[in-house]
Structure formats: C-alpha cells, structure tokens
Amino acid sequence: MSMIADFYGGKSILITGATGFLGKVLMEKLFRTSPDLRVIYILVRPKAGQTLQQRVFQILNSKLFEKVKEVCPNVHEKIRAISADLNQNDFAISMQDMQELLSYTDIIFHCAATVRFDDHLRHAVQLNVTATQQLLLMASQMPNLKAFIHISTAFSNCNLKHIDEVIYPCPVEPKKIIDSMEWLDDAIIDEITPKLIGDRPNTYTYTKALGEMVVQQESGKLNLAIIRPSIVGATWQEPFPGWVDNVNGPTGLIVAAGKGFLRSIRATPMAVADLIPADIVVNLTLAVGWYTAVHRPKSTLIYHCTSGNLNPCNWGKMGIQVLATFEKIPLERAFRRPKADFTTNNVTTQYWNAVSHRAPAIIYDFYLRLTGRKPRMTKLMNRLLRTLSMLEYFINRSWEWSTYNTEMLMSKLSPEDQRVFNFDVRQLNWLEYIENYVLGVKKYLLKEDMAGIPEAKQHLKRLRNIHYLFNTALFLIAWRLLIARSQVARNVWFFIVSFCYKFLSYFRASSTLKV
Numbered sequence: 001m002s003m004i005a006d007f008y009g010g011k012s013i014l015i016t017g018a019t020g021f022l023g024k025v026l027m028e029k030l031f032r033t034s035p036d037l038r039v040i041y042i043l044v045r046p047k048a049g050q051t052l053q054q055r056v057f058q059i060l061n062s063k064l065f066e067k068v069k070e071v072c073p074n075v076h077e078k079i080r081a082i083s084a085d086l087n088q089n090d091f092a093i094s095m096q097d098m099q100e101l102l103s104y105t106d107i108i109f110h111c112a113a114t115v116r117f118d119d120h121l122r123h124a125v126q127l128n129v130t131a132t133q134q135l136l137l138m139a140s141q142m143p144n145l146k147a148f149i150h151i152s153t154a155f156s157n158c159n160l161k162h163i164d165e166v167i168y169p170c171p172v173e174p175k176k177i178i179d180s181m182e183w184l185d186d187a188i189i190d191e192i193t194p195k196l197i198g199d200r201p202n203t204y205t206y207t208k209a210l211g212e213m214v215v216q217q218e219s220g221k222l223n224l225a226i227i228r229p230s231i232v233g234a235t236w237q238e239p240f241p242g243w244v245d246n247v248n249g250p251t252g253l254i255v256a257a258g259k260g261f262l263r264s265i266r267a268t269p270m271a272v273a274d275l276i277p278a279d280i281v282v283n284l285t286l287a288v289g290w291y292t293a294v295h296r297p298k299s300t301l302i303y304h305c306t307s308g309n310l311n312p313c314n315w316g317k318m319g320i321q322v323l324a325t326f327e328k329i330p331l332e333r334a335f336r337r338p339k340a341d342f343t344t345n346n347v348t349t350q351y352w353n354a355v356s357h358r359a360p361a362i363i364y365d366f367y368l369r370l371t372g373r374k375p376r377m378t379k380l381m382n383r384l385l386r387t388l389s390m391l392e393y394f395i396n397r398s399w400e401w402s403t404y405n406t407e408m409l410m411s412k413l414s415p416e417d418q419r420v421f422n423f424d425v426r427q428l429n430w431l432e433y434i435e436n437y438v439l440g441v442k443k444y445l446l447k448e449d450m451a452g453i454p455e456a457k458q459h460l461k462r463l464r465n466i467h468y469l470f471n472t473a474l475f476l477i478a479w480r481l482l483i484a485r486s487q488v489a490r491n492v493w494f495f496i497v498s499f500c501y502k503f504l505s506y507f508r509a510s511s512t513l514k515v
C-alpha cells in the first residue's frame with residue numbers, strides 16, 4: 001500500500017498552473033494514484049477564445065488522461081475549475097469560490113508562473129512574486145491547510161556555480177520591488193531592469209528568486225516546501241514515455257533540428273545537460289507534499305530536482321542522440337535534412353548563422369516569391385535565432401546542485417512509495433530517454449502519424465539529392481567565374497580536362513583490344 005497515495009485520498013487539492021505542462025502531469029498522476037481524492041481545484045483563466053469548461057474538457061480528453069479515465073471514471077466531477085487571473089487583485093475569484101477554497105483546501109501546489117525569459121519585469125514580478133505573496137496570504141486563511149508546495153526553478157540562483165538547498169537573498173527586498181512596480185513607468189523599469197537582475201541572465205530567473213524570498217518571508221505558521229526542478233523535459237515513464245505538449249526548453253530546439261531549420265547551435269558539448277523528466281518532478285512534488293504535511297519539518301525545506309550530480313549527461317551526447325533518432329524516425333515535411341553541429345565561439349557562430357540559417361531562408365523566400373507565395377522563412381529563422389540567443393546562457397555552463405534533502409526524502413519512503421513515486425534519476429537511461437523524447441515530440445506535440453515515416457524518409461532523400469545538385473551547380477558556377485578571371489585556374493582546368501580525355505581514350509582503346 002502506498003502511503004503517499006493513501007494520504008491524498010479524500011483531500012481537497014488546489015493547483016495553480018494546472019493547464020501548464022507540469023500542472024497537467026501533476027493532475028494526471030494525482031487522479032491516477034489517488035482516485036478517491038475529494039476534489040482538485042484548479043485556478044484557470046479563459047484563454048484563446050476558450051471558456052474555462054472548454055479548457056478543462058480539452059485537457060481531460062487528451063491522450064495524457066486516457067489511463068485516468070479507466071481508474072477514475074468520474075474524473076469530470078472531481079475537477080473543479082475556478083475562474084481566476086493571477087494578475088488581478090484577489091485573483092479575480094468570486095466571493096463564493098473564494099469561500100469554498102478557503103474552507104476546504106488541504107494542500108496547495110503552486111505551479112503557475114510566467115516562464116518567458118524576456119518578460120517585462122513588471123509582468124514577471126506580478127506573476128512570479130506578487131501572485132505568490134497573495135496566494136500565501138490566502139493560504140494563511142485556510143484552516144485545513146496541511147502543506148503549501150511552491151514550484152521554483154533550479155536556475156533561480158544561476159548566477160552561482162554551486163547551489164545548496166537554501167534560499168539566497170537578493171540585494172533588493174521583494175517588497176520594495178513589488179511596491180516600486182506600482183508607481184514606476186515602463187520606461188524607467190526598462191532602464192533599471194539590467195541593474196536589478198545583476199548577473200542573472202533574464203527577468204525569469206530573477207523573479208523566481210524573489211518568489212522564493214517571498215515564500216520564506218511570508219511563511220508564518222504555514223507548512224511550506226520549495227521544489228527546484230532544472231530543465232523539465234518530456235515524461236520518462238508515466239503515464240507513458242515521451243509525453244510533451246509545448247516547445248519550451250529543449251523541445252523547441254528538437255523540433256527545429258528535426259525540421260532542418262536548426263543547423264548549428266552555440267553550445268559547449270561537455271557542459272552538463274541538466275534535464276529532468278516531468279514525471280520525476282511530479283513524483284518528487286507529491287512525495288514532498290506528503291512529507292511536509294505529515295512530518296511537518298521545522299523549517300521550509302528546499303528540494304533540488306536535478307540530474308547532473310546523480311546521473312550526468314552532456315549536451316554533446318544529447319545532441320548526437322537526437323540526430324541519431326531522426327535518422328530512424330524523421331519528422332514530416334522537413335525544410336532541410338536534420339544535420340546540426342555545435343559551435344563554440346562568436347565568429348564561427350556568426351558564420352554558420354549566415355551560411356546555414358539566414359542564406360537558405362533568403363533563398364527559400366525568393367523561391368516562394370517567384371512561385372507567387374508569401375515569404376515566411378526569414379521571419380521564422382529570425383525567431384529561431386532569437387530563441388537560441390536566449391537559451392545560450394544555459395547550454396554553455398554547468399552548475400552543481402546539492403541534493404541532500406531530495407536524497408533524505410527518498411530514504412524516508414517505503415519501498416512501495418519508492419516504486420510508485422519514483423524520483424530516483426539514477427535509474428534513467430539517457431539514450432533511451434532521448435529517443436522516446438524525440439518520438440514523443442513527433443507523436444504528441446506535432447501529432448504526426450507513424451505511418452508517414454516512409455514518406456518522410458523519401459522526402460529526406462529528395463532533399464539530399466537537391467542538396468547535391470545545388471552544391472554541384474554552385475561549384476560549377478564558381479569555377480566558371482574563376483576560370484574567366486585567372487590564368488592559373490584556366491591552366492589547372494585544361495590540365496584536368498586533358499587528363500580525363502587521355503584516361504577515357506586509354507580506357508576505350510584497351511576495351512576495344514579485349515574485344
């Protein structure tokens with residue numbers, strides 16, 4: 001019997017960010033392992049023309065929830081979507097809904113955040129700091145609350161090389177930042193942003209660090225814990241391998257490499273690729289929820305959910321495996337063949353960006369214009385290059401995260417819980433995981449049919465032939481231009497032609513003799 005699954009039975013659980021990548025995997029696992037839970041409240045905003053109900057319906061009817069429907073057929077009744085916008089005062093939750101949340105919530109998992117690296121500081125502070133503060137305030141009014149689990153990121157202190165499971169203070173107090181966002185105008189905020197974020201690369205990591213400080217400062221009598229996952233990737237095992245449904249982190253680059261847009265990337269092949277599968281993060285999160293509520297540690301514990309110190313893999317190995325998988329399982333309608341390389345300095349990066357990214361895009365757009373269609377490749381390529389520049393910071397450095405609390409928690413679990421809520425990353429085989437990840441990108445994110453693989457392979461063969469033809473034509477044109485201008489080139493050309501002629505004459509004469 002799993003003690004953790006048992007613990008969540010009969011409980012009312014509040015999840016923010018439940019419509020996000022991690023939130024969905026968390027909800028799925030909760031329903032699947034504790035189908036007797038009372039209710040899951042999710043704070044959702046209407047989005048992209050969809051009502052709350054439509055959003056929930058879409059999630060529950062996705063492939064991710066197929067197993068849940070078998071073990072928990074009344075899942076629709078156990079999920080309660082509450083209209084909320086974390087950017088608004090009191091989250092714009094109705095009085096009635098607020099009363100219900102305050103009266104019944106047993107556990108809170110706070111996943112919502114803006115994960116955009118370049119978000120405007122005002123917006124990033126609002127969501128990653130102020131909303132966390134407001135949620136803590138709400139939590140303090142919940143008589144039944146047993147644990148509040150805050151999802152942060154292992155990169156909240158990425159300005160340090162070695163990171164312990166502690167909260168590192170930021171120079172300016174979060175409260176001062178929150179206050180100043182209320183009266184400073186956008187232009188001034190833009191000006192002070194680089195000074196505030198200091199040696200962090202973006203507003204995301206900075207505001208996540210502020211969010212942690214808020215959790216520490218507002219803890220009061222609450223039972224709190226913070227989880228810091230590194231780069232969250234597709235699922236490893238549960239509910240099935242390779243599930244992913246957004247392009248954040250490495251996923252977008254896998255798509256770009258598979259479609260042949262991404263041909264070179266500035267990365268350090270030996271740098272540790274600290275990826276962590278979404279299901280490992282979720283298993284640890286649920287175990288932490290249980291431990292925090294039942295064992296009530298004296299202080300707020302921080303748990304690193306990382307792979308680098310227990311089962312390291314580097315970007316070089318990962319890149320090779322991604323490309324090797326595309327040999328077997330190509331994506332459909334690729335722009336070019338999946339063939340990418342790492343560059344290590346600015347000059348080679350600029351060179352390959354011009355030759356392998358910009359030039360083919362310009363040529364393709366020219367072809368689209370000629371055939372009366374709207375050019376789009378240059379725009380797409382510019383976006384990819386912008387994304388690459390944002391991610392570069394994370395693929396050219398390595399960090400060390402200590403994992404004492406995570407390992408301590410693992411040792412406290414019963415063998416059954418260690419199996420059902422497995423977060424031991426040492427058991428993960430990277431090559432197998434990456435292969436399933438790439439396959440998952442094809443099937444679940446791009447929704448490509450596996451039956452289309454032979455056609456995709458044919459398409460790559462055609463692209464290869466076009467590539468050879470193009471290179472030969474380019475060579476001949478260059479050579480022709482060279483001959484026209486240089487006597488040396490002309491002499492070399494005549495020497496080669498006469499050599500080939502003599503060789504052919506000799507070959508013809510000898511084959512005539514044999515006859």
Ligand SMILES: CCCCCCCCCCCCCCCCCCCCCCCCCC(=O)SCCNC(=O)CCNC(=O)[C@H](O)C(C)(C)COP(=O)(O)OP(=O)(O)OC[C@H]1O[C@@H](n2cnc3c(N)ncnc32)[C@H](O)[C@@H]1OP(=O)(O)O
Pocket residue numbers: 115116117118153154155230231232247248249250251252253254256257265269315316318319320322323340341342383384386387390391394395
């Ligand atoms: C040796 C030989 C072999 C060699 C082999 C070679 C290799 C070949 C294999 C390659 C794989 C192996 C290496 C992998 C390295 C991975 C490194 C990952 C590090 C991650 C660190 C994360 C650490 C922190 C983790 C955390 O704690 S948090 C989670 C992380 N948070 C994010 O990842 C948000 C990022 N994003 C944004 O910050 C915004 O997206 C923004 C970018 C500003 C654009 O912003 P903007 O220009 O406004 O445009 P958007 O509207 O946003 O997007 C505009 C368009 O770009 C699309 N697109 C958005 N993203 C991405 C993305 N990633 N990748 C690609 N496309 C993307 C989007 O689909 C839309 O396309 P469309 O729909 O228009 O067609």
Ligand SMILES: NC(=O)C1=CN([C@@H]2O[C@H](COP(=O)(O)OP(=O)(O)OC[C@H]3O[C@@H](n4cnc5c(N)ncnc54)[C@H](OP(=O)(O)O)[C@@H]3O)[C@@H](O)[C@H]2O)C=CC1
Pocket residue numbers: 016017018019020021022023043044045047084085086087110111112113114115127151152153154208228229230231232233246248249
């Ligand atoms: N993905 C990763 O690599 C990592 C993620 N993390 C952390 O994990 C958590 C979850 O990340 P992930 O699932 O990847 O992120 P997603 O971007 O997939 O999900 C973000 C969630 O927050 C919700 N949200 C955003 N703004 C609001 C708002 N104003 N009101 C209500 N809800 C809002 C989104 O709702 P909506 O659907 O309406 O947009 C969505 O459900 C975050 O705290 C992130 O910092 C940490 C390390 C790595």
